Amino acid sequence: xxxxxxxxxxxxxxxxxxxxxxxxxxxxxxxxxxxxxxxxxxxxxxxxxxxxxxxxxxxxxxxxxxxxxxxxxxxxxxxxxxxxxxxxxxxxxxxxxxxxxxxxxxxxxxxxxxxxxxxxxxxxxxxxxxxxxxxxxxxxxxxxxxxxxxxxxxxxxxxxxxxxxxxxxxxxxxxxxxxxxxxxxxxxxxxxxxxxxxxxxxxxxxxxxxxxxxxxxxxxxxxxxxxxxxxxxxxxxxxxxxxxxxxxxxxxxxxxxxx
Amino acid sequence: xxxxxxxxxxxxxxxxxxxxxxxxxxxxxxxxxxxxxxxxxxxxxxxxxxxxxxxxxxxxxxxxxxxxxxxxxxxxxxxxxxxxxxxxxxxxxxxxxxxxxxxxxxxxxxxxxxxxxxxxxxxxxxxxxxxxxxxxxxxxxxxxxxxxxxxxxxxxxxxxxxxxxxxxxxxxxxxxxxxxxxxxxxxxxxxxxxxxxxxxxxxxxxxxxxxxxxxxxxxxxxxxxxxxxxxxxxxxxxxxxxxxxxxxxxxxxxxxxxxxxxxxxxxxxxxxxxxxxxxxxxxxxxxxxxxxxxxxxxxxxxxxxxxxxxxxxxxxxxxxxxx
Numbered sequence: 001x002x003x004x005x006x007x008x009x010x011x012x013x014x015x016x017x018x019x020x021x022x023x024x025x026x027x028x029x030x031x032x033x034x035x036x037x038x039x040x041x042x043x044x045x046x047x048x049x050x051x052x053x054x055x056x057x058x059x060x061x062x063x064x065x066x067x068x069x070x071x072x073x074x075x076x077x078x079x080x081x082x083x084x085x086x087x088x089x090x091x092x093x094x095x096x097x098x099x100x101x102x103x104x105x106x107x108x109x110x111x112x113x114x115x116x117x118x119x120x121x122x123x124x125x126x127x128x129x130x131x132x133x134x135x136x137x138x139x140x141x142x143x144x145x146x147x148x149x150x151x152x153x154x155x156x157x158x159x160x161x162x163x164x165x166x167x168x169x170x171x172x173x174x175x176x177x178x179x180x181x182x183x184x185x186x187x188x189x190x191x192x193x194x195x196x197x198x199x200x201x202x203x204x205x206x207x208x209x210x211x212x213x214x215x216x217x218x219x220x221x222x223x224x225x226x227x228x229x230x231x232x233x234x235x236x237x238x239x240x241x242x243x244x245x246x247x248x249x250x251x252x253x254x255x256x257x258x259x
Numbered sequence: 260x261x262x263x264x265x266x267x268x269x270x271x272x273x274x275x276x277x278x279x280x281x282x283x284x285x286x287x288x289x290x291x292x293x294x295x296x297x298x299x300x301x302x303x304x305x306x307x308x309x310x311x312x313x314x315x316x317x318x319x320x321x322x323x324x325x326x327x328x329x330x331x332x333x334x335x336x337x338x339x340x341x342x343x344x345x346x347x348x349x350x351x352x353x354x355x356x357x358x359x360x361x362x363x364x365x366x367x368x369x370x371x372x373x374x375x376x377x378x379x380x381x382x383x384x385x386x387x388x389x390x391x392x393x394x395x396x397x398x399x400x401x402x403x404x405x406x407x408x409x410x411x412x413x414x415x416x417x418x419x420x421x422x423x424x425x426x427x428x429x430x431x432x433x434x435x436x437x438x439x440x441x442x443x444x445x446x447x448x449x450x451x452x453x454x455x456x457x458x459x460x461x462x463x464x465x466x467x468x469x470x471x472x473x474x475x476x477x478x479x480x481x482x483x484x485x486x487x488x489x490x491x492x493x494x495x496x497x498x499x500x501x502x503x504x505x506x507x508x509x510x511x512x513x514x515x516x517x518x519x520x521x522x523x524x525x526x527x528x529x530x531x532x533x534x535x536x537x538x539x540x541x542x543x544x545x546x547x548x549x550x551x552x553x554x555x556x557x558x559x560x561x562x563x564x565x566x567x568x569x570x571x572x573x574x575x576x577x578x579x580x581x582x
């Protein structure tokens with residue numbers, strides 16, 4: 001069972017963002033970056049499958065130099081090797097362009113499964129997985145909350161809306177997008193961190209993948225970022241803990257009348 | 260004059276609210292751009308009742324028997340055929356789990372952009388779509404290259420009760436799906452834990468997020484809920500970590516609530532959570548991160564350590580209610 005896991009490095013969820021002067025991205029200097037939450041669950045699912053069925057887990061990311069940390073973290077947790085799509089031409093791809101880049105990088109490998117997280121916590125598009133599956137002509141299943149490997153296929157529990165689920169069976173090879181909560185992602189062990197240093201991170205450029213400017217030109221252009229206008233006027237209660245609690249009870253009782 | 264198609268998701272003829280909301284956006288855009296508007300319905304012989312009184316140019320029925328139940332591969336093949344026949348400028352849909360499953364793949368097949376989870380648009384010569392990024396902390400204006408754009412709208416971005424009335428004509432389109440092989444074979448839908456906790460009718464909800472830090476700290480919010488006669492709800496991470504059962508979860512993958520009082524504790528308020536609770540009456544947020552998106556929609560905000568506030572609040576509520 002050879003599995004590729006797609007990972008994305010994103011700003012930590014508690015980040016405070018300052019929009020850049022050109023208003024098309026945020027200042028990254030003071031941000032703390034981490035691996036996208038649902039991607040961690042995808043990696044853990046792959047490592048669990050490897051533990052039961054053998055084979056290799058390859059992790060792959062696309063991003064600036066800092067994104068290599070996400071690959072190192074995954075290698076320390078037990079992935080076997082890493083593929084790093086790194087090229088200035090990969091800056092500001094739209095989802096379709098990113099799918100083309102990953103497709104070019106993974107097309108010649110014969111993975112039984114490609115796993116990725118449900119969506120990235122930064123841009124929140126949730127498109128890369130299904131788009132890549134299309135580019136690679138693989139079946140795909142989104143919102144996977146349980147997997148069971150069978151002979152030549154995989155049984156999946158998929159989350160639907162409002163507490164509904166369904167089971168599906170997909171032919172292998174296939175691509176799955178993993179919902180958070182499917183497993184308990186591990187932490188890297190000290191041994192894993194030592195072993196990581198001997199593992200390969202292969203860096204590939206657009207030219208290595210024979211990708212042209214046309215392949216990567218976005219069809220979706222980010223024009224401007226801004227802080228959303230508030231729809232509600234929040235009353236912030238200030239003071240010592242005892243003071244804010246007293247204010248809140250008073251407001252809930254007499255202003256909102258909900259006590 | 261171009262054409263706008265809106266995909267109408269339904270379950271056994273019952274139209275998804277998200278589709279009606281997308282239809283509201285479509286009505287506005289069709290008027291502003293002088294485009295025609297069609298609602299596309301898969302797998303039904305006659306139009307759903309909810310569409311027949313609405314201002315649409317037509318309801319386009321694709322009744323093929325393969326489309327009775329949703330399968331991603333049949334839906335993509337069918338919509339591909341509809342787009343080839345109709346050449347729309349826009350394909351609009353609600354940003355549902357089903358849409359997330361098949362629209363990106365359709366976009367990839369057509370090599371056209373999908374602008375997903377939009378909250379609005381602006382018109383100024385061309386269409387600018389508005390999306391939220393960084394979990395709702397920043398808005399992004401997005402434009403697409405000339406040609407078809409596929410756009411999905413966040414739940415609640417438009418109001419379905421504002422739909423304009425009218426009387427659409429009905430047209431049937433037959434598509435040939437005999438060549439589609441299913442590589443993903445779906446089973447029946449089922450529900451888990453149904454009816455154990457119904458938050459949708461709760462008048463008061465105390466909802467807890469990952470800020471609580473550990474399952475061992477949950478007694479703090481349970482005590483607060485008890486003091487308020489409130490149900491206990493949660494954000495997704497709390498369920499993912501196994502601290503509470505799934506039937507406590509509020510948000511796009513859990514329950515949608517509209518409580519008179521929604522008191523959130525240690526919840527940052529990602530979009531996925533907000534869509535499940537933002538229609539509540541009075542929203543209180545207690546969070547130590549002053550920039551947490553939950554404060555965008557809160558009536559009362561307390562920026563503080565929840566462990567300092569919650570026990571005091573429980574005591575104060577008890578005293579106020581004389582219990």
